[in-house]
Amino acid sequence: MARxxxxxxxxxxxxxxxxxxxxxDIQQGDFCVFVGPSGCGKSTLLRMxxxxxxxxxxxxxxxGEVVNDIPAADRGLAMVFQSxxxxxxxxxRQNLSFGLENINTPKSEIAAxxxxxxxxxxxxxxxxxxxxxxxGGQRQRVAIGRAxxxxxxxxxxxxxxxxxxAELRVDMRGEITQLHSRLQNTMIYVTHDxxxxxxxxxxxxxxRAGELEQFGRPLDLYNRPCNIFVAGFIGSPKMNFLKGRVxxxxxxxxxxxxxxxxxxxxxxxxxxxxxxxxxxxxPNHMTIAPDGPIHLTVKSVEQLGGEAYIYxxxxxxxxxxLHMPGQIGANIGExxxxxxxxxxxxxxxxxxxxxxxxx
Amino acid sequence: xxxxxxxxxxxxxxxxxxxxxWVSYGYLCLGIFLMFGPxxxxxxxxxxxxxxxDRFPPRFLPYAQETLEIEGYDSPLLAFVVTEGELAGQTVxxxxxxxxxxxxxxxxxxxxxxxxxxxxxDPIEHIxxxxxNYTQLFExxxxxxxxxxxxxxTVTATILMLLFNSMAAFALSKYEFRGRTTVLLMVIxxxxxxxxxxxxxxxxxxTELGMFNSLWGVIIPGAATPTGVFLxxxxxxxxxxxxxxxxxxxxxxxxxxxxxxxxPLSAPAIAVLAILAIMWRWNDFxxxxxxxxxTENFTLQLALNSFQGELQTDWPSLLAMTVLTxxxxxxxxxxxxxxxxxxxxxxGGK
Numbered sequence: 001m002a003r004x005x006x007x008x009x010x011x012x013x014x015x016x017x018x019x020x021x022x023x024x025d026i027q028q029g030d031f032c033v034f035v036g037p038s039g040c041g042k043s044t045l046l047r048m049x050x051x052x053x054x055x056x057x058x059x060x061x062x063x064g065e066v067v068n069d070i071p072a073a074d075r076g077l078a079m080v081f082q083s084x085x086x087x088x089x090x091x092x093r094q095n096l097s098f099g100l101e102n103i104n105t106p107k108s109e110i111a112a113x114x115x116x117x118x119x120x121x122x123x124x125x126x127x128x129x130x131x132x133x134x135x136g137g138q139r140q141r142v143a144i145g146r147a148x149x150x151x152x153x154x155x156x157x158x159x160x161x162x163x164x165x166a167e168l169r170v171d172m173r174g175e176i177t178q179l180h181s182r183l184q185n186t187m188i189y190v191t192h193d194x195x196x197x198x199x200x201x202x203x204x205x206x207x208r209a210g211e212l213e214q215f216g217r218p219l220d221l222y223n224r225p226c227n228i229f230v231a232g233f234i235g236s237p238k239m240n241f242l243k244g245r246v247x248x249x250x251x252x253x254x255x256x257x258x259x260x261x262x263x264x265x266x267x268x269x270x271x272x273x274x275x276x277x278x279x280x281x282x283p284n285h286m287t288i289a290p291d292g293p294i295h296l297t298v299k300s301v302e303q304l305g306g307e308a309y310i311y312x313x314x315x316x317x318x319x320x321x322l323h324m325p326g327q328i329g330a331n332i333g334e335x336x337x338x339x340x341x342x343x344x345x346x347x348x349x350x351x352x353x354x355x356x357x358x359x
Numbered sequence: 360x361x362x363x364x365x366x367x368x369x370x371x372x373x374x375x376x377x378x379x380x381w382v383s384y385g386y387l388c389l390g391i392f393l394m395f396g397p398x399x400x401x402x403x404x405x406x407x408x409x410x411x412x413d414r415f416p417p418r419f420l421p422y423a424q425e426t427l428e429i430e431g432y433d434s435p436l437l438a439f440v441v442t443e444g445e446l447a448g449q450t451v452x453x454x455x456x457x458x459x460x461x462x463x464x465x466x467x468x469x470x471x472x473x474x475x476x477x478x479x480x481d482p483i484e485h486i487x488x489x490x491x492n493y494t495q496l497f498e499x500x501x502x503x504x505x506x507x508x509x510x511x512x513t514v515t516a517t518i519l520m521l522l523f524n525s526m527a528a529f530a531l532s533k534y535e536f537r538g539r540t541t542v543l544l545m546v547i548x549x550x551x552x553x554x555x556x557x558x559x560x561x562x563x564x565x566t567e568l569g570m571f572n573s574l575w576g577v578i579i580p581g582a583a584t585p586t587g588v589f590l591x592x593x594x595x596x597x598x599x600x601x602x603x604x605x606x607x608x609x610x611x612x613x614x615x616x617x618x619x620x621x622x623p624l625s626a627p628a629i630a631v632l633a634i635l636a637i638m639w640r641w642n643d644f645x646x647x648x649x650x651x652x653x654t655e656n657f658t659l660q661l662a663l664n665s666f667q668g669e670l671q672t673d674w675p676s677l678l679a680m681t682v683l684t685x686x687x688x689x690x691x692x693x694x695x696x697x698x699x700x701x702x703x704x705x706x707g708g709k
Contacts, residue, residue: 005665050608052604052607071607072604073608073610073612074610079604079608081601081604081605082601083599084607085599085602085604086602087602087605087606087620098606098619099610099611102609102612102615103610109622146609356681
């Protein structure tokens with residue numbers, strides 16, 4: 001168990017900066033998820049923490065100790081890889097024991113620990129098989145077991161569920177969360193799937209192009225995204241963005257590019273009269289109202305019984321998604337009038353994408 | 360066994376033979392004849408006596424002429440059957456033969472010598488294996504010494520070669536360092552230099568290092584081969600880096616990663632290289648010929664060569680030793696051949 005701090009951590013390959021100075025403080029026992037689109041550097045950041053990738057500048061501090069020059073093996077971390085990276089020529093038991101053998105654990109102790117972990121992860125009956133004889137989910141369990149058996153200070157997971165099918169992924173997600181609550185270790189989990197991030201994390205770090213966009217609790221990120229990128233990335237379906245200009249004489253009126261005018265909260269956001277702003281509204285934060293300001297032409301409807309998704313276009317051709325509970329009788333081609341719930345509105349500066357929320 | 364038979368007798372036509380069956384079986388039989396004909400001929404010839412080897416036209420099986428113990432003669436006489444004249448059908452022993460005439464005796468009457476035309480005599484022969492060809496290898500020559508020299512060179516050189524080549528291949532495939540490509544290109548570049556070109560400088564170095572006329576002089580210069588490094592490197596590249604990372608996270612040292620992860624996972628490629636190395640070393644002739652000049656250091660190949668004199672060749676010994684030289688390499692092939700297909704297929708080599 002340990003606290004992990006990154007202080008202006010950077011990584012460059014030649015002249016290409018991959019990680020552009022990240023400051024992060026992960027508390028002891030936290031389940032922290034790094035999330036971001038592919039190529040954002042989240043896996044690289046994880047490998048920098050693990051020690052498999054040297055850092056170019058800055059500091060990585062684990063448990064109060066700067067570990068920049070400490071090799072991966074001596075940092076006391078364990079990692080679960082995307083491809084599982086099990087040793088194909090060893091049985092499951094040998095896979096689990098390998099790390100313990102390397103630190104000269106007595107044989108009887110190795111056997112006891114391996115048995116404990118195998119029981120915990122329900123892989124006892126697989127101990128004498130080789131990785132190629134296991135299914136994807138079983139391999140994943142073994143990979144997690146290999147990390148757990150060494151009792152590391154910190155667990156690192158590098159997209160561990162991305163090779164599993166959807167159903168198994170949900171199961172394993174639950175198991176990893178349970179594992180965390182049982183072991184109470186610090187865990188860092190990398191994924192590109194924001195659902196995984198939202199459901200598992202104590203803290204989420206949203207990364208984009210080598211920079212930390214926002215770090216915080218899942219619901220804080222959802223409720224108070226600090227910029228358009230985070231707002232669009234967290235939450236499914238994606239938040240809708242409508243560009244417009246704040247009225248010169250009334251800061252509570254926003255003239256959209258479509259020509260429609262929307263009421264926005266006059267306070268809480270530091271919008272200036274005449275400013276170019278982007279209104280963000282989640283698909284489930286709009287209601288169908290006869291006098292609503294937004295006109296949506298329905299293009300397709302997905303009825304799931306308990307909920308419904310409506311995809312349509314605005315007058316200027318921009319697409320917009322609507323998510324409603326229950327069942328909705330909307331026909332393709334029909335024009336719906338929508339009203340955003342004013343307390344759920346987000347406002348961003350169109351020029352730099354930052355949230356205009358005050359406080 | 361049933362599987363083997365059904366495999367060997369597989370046909371395309373059901374019930375009767377399709378024309379492609381004739382063609383393929385004909386082709387396969389021709390292949391067997393071309394491949395195994397010389398080997399079978401060699402093995403049978405190695406059991407022939409010198410007389411039988413000189414005989415023209417040659418015969419397939421080794422034969423020996425029967426002899427008769429006849430009273431009054433110190434050594435056994437060669438046995439013949441007379442084909443013509445009054446003695447026709449009788450078995451006689453030959454005492455002398457000269458200028459187309461032979462002097463023979465009938466076993467029942469040893470004192471009477473009869474002169475006959477040599478072409479009326481037909482030799483009595485039976486199939487006999489001249490095993491003395493083999494026994495004299497051990498009696499007259501120091502076969503075991505040569506065999507030991509060859510074995511020692513082959514085994515030691517193969518082990519050293521596998522060790523050094525796999526370490527070099529590991530470094531060249533899995534470590535990022537400045538000049539890696541240059542090193543690799545240099546290694547591969549040496550493939551383009553023919554051995555004959557470096558023969559003299561290599562000899563000078565070996566002599567300078569005091570390894571002339573020592574088995575190590577044969578072993579060490581060949582311990583690193585560009586082919587081996589390249590073959591293993593190509594295979595090791597296919598081992599995922601994540602496995603090595605996982606091992607590093609498991610606190611394995613780089614040396615341990617090499618022994619416990621890389622080597623076992625490269626087993627097919629290493630087996631291929633082992634087979635090649637054993638064949639190269641066992642059959643190596645030119646370099647041992649240059650470095651080893653004293654008979655007690657000779658390898659089998661050099662010993663075989665020494666049977667071939669300027670004026671005469673000791674064919675029976677030569678053939679017998681050739682057979683014995685072939686056996687180990689055939690055994691190695693039999694044991695390791697299952698790796699060849701997988702290894703070569705996955706290394707993309709050859």
